[in-house]
Amino acid sequence: MAAPRVPQIIRRMSLKLASVGRERVLGNVATTFQKLHPRCLRNYTTPQGQSSTLHSTESTSPKWQLVSAVCLERYPVVSQDRVGIEQEYGNLLETVELENSLLSEHELQVAQHKERMLKKQSGVLEDDDDERELVTALDLEDQYTEEFNKFTPASRTSDTEDMQSVQRKLMDKLVLLVKCRVGDRSLWMMPQDTRQDGETMRQAAERVLLSQCGMQEMWRSRLFGNAPSACFKYVYPPDVQEDRKHKGAKIFFYKARLMSGDIKINANISEDYAWVAPGEMDKYLIPSYLDTVRKFIVPIKSLEQV
Structure with missing residues (x-):
């Protein structure tokens, strides 16, 4: 008896998909194709350009460490001066x-x-x-x-040059940056921490506001949304990968606003902190980190700057 045609086999197997499990049907199809076309078996079961052992390699590869960062902004206190x-x-x-x-x-x-x-x-x-x-x-x-x-109106400008003062640059937006120890270097970044087991990324961001920025009363700040504004990832050095059992870190940024008062930085985590305007960030942040931050921070511009 002549061997049945391949289209007829596929049609029969598609009818079996409605009544039996997918894995069983695919196994039957692979067995049938192996009898008819042994050389086509690997092309049928494995996508082109991928190895048949892909699943096993993914399970043993290092995972990414999830980190929540908070972009705490102080909005302009006074409006921009009128021009032209x-x-x-x-x-x-x-x-x-x-x-x-x-x-x-x-x-x-x-x-x-x-x-x-x-x-x-x-x-x-x-x-x-x-x-x-x-x-x-x-x-x-x-x-x-x-x-x-x-009557003498209050000054619309601030004379202070203290980078830790929340009263500097009253007409501009300020963003909180902290200086933390990363390996053998001290880098400027936004307040961040690793997500712990059992908490969401937003809950980790709320914990950062509480533990690192001293926001004991949550009404003094407002965290916007459940979804992050951007993501930045970097790969750990080989020795750090071996120590932490992670390939690198993926940092998810959540935007927040300082509603009142000032912050109280955690000196056990951060070496220093500063309230920085968007135009001053290039003096603090590394280029790759800065490119990601600029995607979700809208600077304040007057008509003269447009």
Whole structure:
């Protein structure tokens, strides 16, 4: 009897897929193909360019160490200074608003009292009991003017050059960087820690805020989202791989905002810390780390910088 055709075998095996397990059917197909076409067996069972022992090599290869990092930002405290067309447009809006605005109750009373005063001086209006009210309204006007002249607005710029002060560069965004020991080197990075068993990556980021930044009250900072903003990975040196049993580290960045107060850095983990503007990061971070960070940190730019 002639051997059955290959398409007929495939059609029969596809019908068996609906009733039996996939592994059993594939085994039957491989056995049948081996009888008909022995040389095609390896091409059928193994994808092109891959070894048949791929699964065993993956199980023995070193794994990546998962790390959660927190990008803690202090948002601008004051708005940017107006420049060029911004100042001109602002002056135009103030002029239009003043022309279209209505007088307040106090301004109406002052105008009425001034008119009554003129009538009184011209003899049209005799003295009455409203004189005390007239004097009080005018005195209030003088008092408001005097208080306004004594008022001095707070400075919109900060004179401090302390990199650890959260009050520097009030018009710009600041990001917290810490200096930690990595092997035999001290590198600047964002606060981070390895994920522990049983916790999610976000829970690890919350633990970093608590243990390394001193955020004992979580309302003082806000962590955004359950998904990280970016990922950065690096391979450990061979001796470190052998010691840690990991190929390298994958760092997942979570964005957070400082809502109030200041931080209290953990000196047992970090050697130093600094509040750095996006334009100053190239002085602290290594190039590969900086390229990843710039993907999710939006700098504050004025019209002059655009």
